[in-house]
Amino acid sequence: MSTENRAGTGLLAGSGPAAEDSIPFLERLALRVTAWCEKWYPDAYVFVALTLVVVALGAMAIGASPHQVSVAFGEGFWSLIPFTMQMAMVAITGYVVASSPPMTRLVTAAARLPRTGRGAVAYVAFISVMVSLLHWALSLVFAALLAKELARRRNLAMDYRAAGAAAYLGMGATWALGISSSAAQLQANPASIPASLMPITGVIPFSQTIFLWQSVLITLVLVTLSTLVAYWTAPAPGRARSAEDLGIELNITADPLPRRERPGEWLEFSPALTLALVALGLGWVWHEFTTKPVLVAISGLNTFNLIFILLGMLLHWTPRNFLNAVYKAVPVAAGVLIQFPLYGAIASILTAAAGPDGHTLTHHLSDFVVSIASHDSFAFLTGIYSAVLGFFVPSGGGKWLIEAPYVMEAANNLQIHLGWVVQIYNAAEALPNLINPFWMLPLLGIMHLKARDLVGFTFAQFLTHTPVVLFLLWALAGTLDYQPPVMP
Structure with missing residues (x-):
C-alpha cells in the first residue's frame, strides 16, 4: 500500500461509509482524532505559547494588572531551569544508551515477543505503565526504545504513532500511583513538608497512600484498561502507518569512527578515563542507596540521570564513542530546552498574579x-x-504544594481520609498528561515524532480513563475512615 493511501484519516483510501463502519469504534475514533490533529493540532511550542496567553488573559480577567502578569512571567520563566536540565538529560542519556550496541541487543531481545502490530502496541503500553510504577523517566526512555525496535520489524505491520502513544502511557495513567509519586514522597518525608503545611496534613506514610489496597486496585484497573485501549485503538494492517511512511529514520547506530591518527588522541580511544569516571560515579550511587531508603534513592531524577550517564559511558566504552553519541543526541532535547521555561511562566502567573482581593487564579479555582x-x-x-x-x-510535586493547603484543610473539615486525598490528586493529575504535550517532549525527541502524531491515540485513552478514575476515586473514598494528621 502506498504512503498516499495511508495518509489523512488512516482509513483505506476510497472506502465508503460502510467500510469505515466496519472498523472497531475505538480505532476509528483514534484515527479520526489523529487526522484532525494532523491538520489542526499545533506544534508543542505553539500549544504552550497559546496556553501562556490564555492564562495571562485569565489573570487579568480576575483583576491582575498587566504589570503584575508581566512580572510573574519574567520571574517564573527561569524557575524550572534545574528541572529543564534534568529533563533534557533524560532525553539525551536515553538516546545515548539506545545507540549503544549492548542496549540494542537487549531491546532487540525484549522485542521478540509480539507477533502482530496490535499486539506490539499493547505490549509497549503494558511495559510503559508497569515500568512507570518504578520510575516515570525510565518508563519514557525504555518504552520509547522498545517501540523503535519493534518498528524495525516490518513483518509486524505496527502503527508507529500508536506505538509512540503506547510508550507514553505510563505518564498519563499510572506513574503517580507508583513509588516515584512526587506528592506521596513529599508527604512521607517530614523534612520535605513545608512548615505551613505540616499542621494541616501531618506525615502520611506510603502505607496510607500508594500502598492502600484501594490505590493498588485503581492501579490494576488502569494497567488493564491502558493495555486494552492501546490494543483496540491500534490500526489494523492496511491502515497502520510505519515509521518509514512517516519519513522517520530508525537507524541510530553510531557512525564508524576514524582510527587514531596522533598520540594526543590516545585517551579518546581508550577506556581508561571511562572506567575511572564510572568508578567515581558508582561510589556516589552506592552512597545514595546505602544512606537513604531505597524508594527515596531510586526516585531522585539526579540519581536516575547519573546512572544513565554512567551506563552510557560504559556501553560506548571509549570517550570518543560516548561523545559522538552525545553530539547526535543533543537535538532530541531541543523542545525541552525552549518550552519548559514557558511552563514555568504559566505556573508563576497562575500562582503569583493576584487580583484586588489578593487571590490568584488557583485560589479562585480551589475556593x-x-x-x-x-x-x-x-x-x-x-x-x-x-x-x-x-x-x-503539569508538575506533580510543585502543583501539590499549590493545592495541598486548600484541599487538605477541606478534607480535615469534611472528615476525608488524608492519604486518600493524596491518591485522588495522584490519579487525577495524571489525566491531562494524556492530551498535554509537556511530558511528551523527551519521548518525542527520542522517537522523532510530533505531539499531533500521538494525541489521537492518547485522546481515546483520556476519554476512557477519565470516567473510570473519577468513579473509582468517589466509590473507594467511602471505604476509608478519617484519621487526624499525625505529627512527626
Missing part, C-alpha cells in the same frame, strides 16, 4: 471547589479540580 464540596462529592470534585489545574501546571 470554588471547596465551597461546593460535601463529604460525598469531595473526591469527585477534587479529582476534576486536580485534572483541570494539571493541564496548566
Whole structure:
C-alpha cells in the first residue's frame, strides 16, 4: 500500500461509509482524532505559547494588572531551569544508551515477543505503565526504545504513532500511583513538608497512600484498561502507518569512527578515563542507596540521570564513542530546552498574579471547589479540580504544594481520609498528561515524532480513563475512615 493511501484519516483510501463502519469504534475514533490533529493540532511550542496567553488573559480577567502578569512571567520563566536540565538529560542519556550496541541487543531481545502490530502496541503500553510504577523517566526512555525496535520489524505491520502513544502511557495513567509519586514522597518525608503545611496534613506514610489496597486496585484497573485501549485503538494492517511512511529514520547506530591518527588522541580511544569516571560515579550511587531508603534513592531524577550517564559511558566504552553519541543526541532535547521555561511562566502567573482581593487564579479555582464540596462529592470534585489545574501546571510535586493547603484543610473539615486525598490528586493529575504535550517532549525527541502524531491515540485513552478514575476515586473514598494528621 502506498504512503498516499495511508495518509489523512488512516482509513483505506476510497472506502465508503460502510467500510469505515466496519472498523472497531475505538480505532476509528483514534484515527479520526489523529487526522484532525494532523491538520489542526499545533506544534508543542505553539500549544504552550497559546496556553501562556490564555492564562495571562485569565489573570487579568480576575483583576491582575498587566504589570503584575508581566512580572510573574519574567520571574517564573527561569524557575524550572534545574528541572529543564534534568529533563533534557533524560532525553539525551536515553538516546545515548539506545545507540549503544549492548542496549540494542537487549531491546532487540525484549522485542521478540509480539507477533502482530496490535499486539506490539499493547505490549509497549503494558511495559510503559508497569515500568512507570518504578520510575516515570525510565518508563519514557525504555518504552520509547522498545517501540523503535519493534518498528524495525516490518513483518509486524505496527502503527508507529500508536506505538509512540503506547510508550507514553505510563505518564498519563499510572506513574503517580507508583513509588516515584512526587506528592506521596513529599508527604512521607517530614523534612520535605513545608512548615505551613505540616499542621494541616501531618506525615502520611506510603502505607496510607500508594500502598492502600484501594490505590493498588485503581492501579490494576488502569494497567488493564491502558493495555486494552492501546490494543483496540491500534490500526489494523492496511491502515497502520510505519515509521518509514512517516519519513522517520530508525537507524541510530553510531557512525564508524576514524582510527587514531596522533598520540594526543590516545585517551579518546581508550577506556581508561571511562572506567575511572564510572568508578567515581558508582561510589556516589552506592552512597545514595546505602544512606537513604531505597524508594527515596531510586526516585531522585539526579540519581536516575547519573546512572544513565554512567551506563552510557560504559556501553560506548571509549570517550570518543560516548561523545559522538552525545553530539547526535543533543537535538532530541531541543523542545525541552525552549518550552519548559514557558511552563514555568504559566505556573508563576497562575500562582503569583493576584487580583484586588489578593487571590490568584488557583485560589479562585480551589475556593470554588471547596465551597461546593460535601463529604460525598469531595473526591469527585477534587479529582476534576486536580485534572483541570494539571493541564496548566503539569508538575506533580510543585502543583501539590499549590493545592495541598486548600484541599487538605477541606478534607480535615469534611472528615476525608488524608492519604486518600493524596491518591485522588495522584490519579487525577495524571489525566491531562494524556492530551498535554509537556511530558511528551523527551519521548518525542527520542522517537522523532510530533505531539499531533500521538494525541489521537492518547485522546481515546483520556476519554476512557477519565470516567473510570473519577468513579473509582468517589466509590473507594467511602471505604476509608478519617484519621487526624499525625505529627512527626
